[in-house]
Amino acid sequence: MRGHRPVSSSSLLHPSLAQQVGRVTLILLALLFLFGFLILPVAAVFTQALSEGWKMYRDSICQADVLSALRLTGLVAGIAVPLNLAFGLAASWAITRFEFHGKSLLITMIDIPLSVSPVVAGMMYVEVFGLHGWLGPWLSEHNLHVIFAVPGIVLATVFVTFPFVARELIPFMQAQGSDEEVAAVVLGACGWNVFWRVTLPNIKWALLYGTILAASRSIGEFGAVSVVSGHIRGKTTTLPLQVEMLYNEYNFTAAFAAASLLTLAAVVTLGIKKVLEVTTGLRRGNAEEEAES
Amino acid sequence: MPSKRTNKSWRFVTRSSPLPGFRLSFTFTLIYLTVIVLIPLAAILLHAARQGFIGFLHTVTAPRVLASYRVTLGSAVVAASLSAVFGMLLAWVLARYDFPGKRVVDALVDLPFALPTAVAGISLTALYTEKGWIGRYLEPHGIHVAFTPVGIVMAMSFVGFPFVVRSVQPVLEDLDPAMEEAAASLGANVWQRFTRVIAPVAFPALLTGTALAFARAAGEYGSVIFIAGNMPMKTEITTLLIVTKLEEYDYSGAAAIAGAMLALSFSIMLLVNLLQWWGQRREGNRT
Numbered sequence: 357m358r359g360h361r362p363v364s365s366s367s368l369l370h371p372s373l374a375q376q377v378g379r380v381t382l383i384l385l386a387l388l389f390l391f392g393f394l395i396l397p398v399a400a401v402f403t404q405a406l407s408e409g410w411k412m413y414r415d416s417i418c419q420a421d422v423l424s425a426l427r428l429t430g431l432v433a434g435i436a437v438p439l440n441l442a443f444g445l446a447a448s449w450a451i452t453r454f455e456f457h458g459k460s461l462l463i464t465m466i467d468i469p470l471s472v473s474p475v476v477a478g479m480m481y482v483e484v485f486g487l488h489g490w491l492g493p494w495l496s497e498h499n500l501h502v503i504f505a506v507p508g509i510v511l512a513t514v515f516v517t518f519p520f521v522a523r524e525l526i527p528f529m530q531a532q533g534s535d536e537e538v539a540a541v542v543l544g545a546c547g548w549n550v551f552w553r554v555t556l557p558n559i560k561w562a563l564l565y566g567t568i569l570a571a572s573r574s575i576g577e578f579g580a581v582s583v584v585s586g587h588i589r590g591k592t593t594t595l596p597l598q599v600e601m602l603y604n605e606y607n608f609t610a611a612f613a614a615a616s617l618l619t620l621a622a623v624v625t626l627g628i629k630k631v632l633e634v635t636t637g638l639r640r641g642n643a644e645e646e647a648e649s
Numbered sequence: 650m651p652s653k654r655t656n657k658s659w660r661f662v663t664r665s666s667p668l669p670g671f672r673l674s675f676t677f678t679l680i681y682l683t684v685i686v687l688i689p690l691a692a693i694l695l696h697a698a699r700q701g702f703i704g705f706l707h708t709v710t711a712p713r714v715l716a717s718y719r720v721t722l723g724s725a726v727v728a729a730s731l732s733a734v735f736g737m738l739l740a741w742v743l744a745r746y747d748f749p750g751k752r753v754v755d756a757l758v759d760l761p762f763a764l765p766t767a768v769a770g771i772s773l774t775a776l777y778t779e780k781g782w783i784g785r786y787l788e789p790h791g792i793h794v795a796f797t798p799v800g801i802v803m804a805m806s807f808v809g810f811p812f813v814v815r816s817v818q819p820v821l822e823d824l825d826p827a828m829e830e831a832a833a834s835l836g837a838n839v840w841q842r843f844t845r846v847i848a849p850v851a852f853p854a855l856l857t858g859t860a861l862a863f864a865r866a867a868g869e870y871g872s873v874i875f876i877a878g879n880m881p882m883k884t885e886i887t888t889l890l891i892v893t894k895l896e897e898y899d900y901s902g903a904a905a906i907a908g909a910m911l912a913l914s915f916s917i918m919l920l921v922n923l924l925q926w927w928g929q930r931r932e933g934n935r936t
Contacts, residue, residue: 473868
């Protein structure tokens, strides 16, 4: 577990000098790696963003294109995350509370989006909804736009964040068991009451955790969205796409200014995640213990 | 209870439950999965298959495509190996040692998951170009990172190493120190304790994490394209080639290459499932 357990062996309790040196060396190596590999890139984003001063930074962010990209990113996440939240709840209820054939196949299929390259993910929707795709001709006849429009971006985002809530809830609800829910039903509670009064209070932290992962990914998705977006300035560019466009126009300061917003969101996500892990005991592999507390 | 009866009418339900809502939740899950994942997946695979075996083979083995596999898979192998080494180091330090700021370090490991890939791409590029904080010390020595395969490896390692940490760390944390203690009391030195006690337990998890890192690296797009330079035949990755084909309206070509990539993804997914099953069986044997 974390840190040293009280052990009786003299060699582990009183580490030799060589062991102490090894320990410190390994910790320093790990910290050095993290500094060069994670801290420096984050620091570089903010330094580049502020390289021409605060005023320039503010102006870069307050550009109409960046603001509309920010709005679109919010809109897309606002649709994709609740959809996957509903799916995660339904899937984990069906999977953890009932026994049926093909369950492990279903669980495996939920994981598919994690192993598909984002570019391939975006392309799948071009194959279905694009002009040369299955539904393309019908859609264009009815003047409906999916690819190179907002619905395509939402679909691509839904795909890449598809498993996050379900993957968080399934092991958690499995470990918790269904005793409390069965008791509620036996005492005469109806389905919705069981869900709102028993299930939801028990799973709320795991649900929040999965939702945060999904939200974070949906804000930052680049590859899948890039394929279906068409990069129409001010209309179909999400914030990560806006970063790319500004960068490719050699407008580095503005690109990094927009990137700094995304970096900030990522850092905040990490903070919330860690707080949730520490305060609720999530991810410490002990759902039952947490359920009791 | 009406729900019991409805459950029984669904033949594949193996044990009835007093809980309601199976029909609703299961139907919704299946429809959602089919619409969002299965139908689009089928669309791409069918398009790849429609070209016939010869046509498919012709597209996925064109010289420029083969070169992109070499770049992508070669870089992904190196990146996964680097991820394995540094991921193992971090997992070990986080699982075994206490030091100030450990929680921050633990949280930071997930940064590559949380940071949008485009942001990672441009900031890594900024670091490694000749004016960058790191590049300015490397370039005078003739070490070029940005716009070379080395840069691709850096970006792929960045997105890959957290998979190794998060796979190995819980296994190391669960490993009972009593085992090591026993080995130590029987006279095993540090190296023996590591190779005989820790490595056998951590090995399946390490392989799983490395396979996941490799899969992520092979399919990576956003963080790589900025630092890669994207020279056809030299530093062009396969995912970028798919995007290029799409932009040229060569949908069949893109579908064929995407089909090849999907085959790779599913093979790795299968491998990871086998590895996890192997790891669980080993753990089961030990206790």
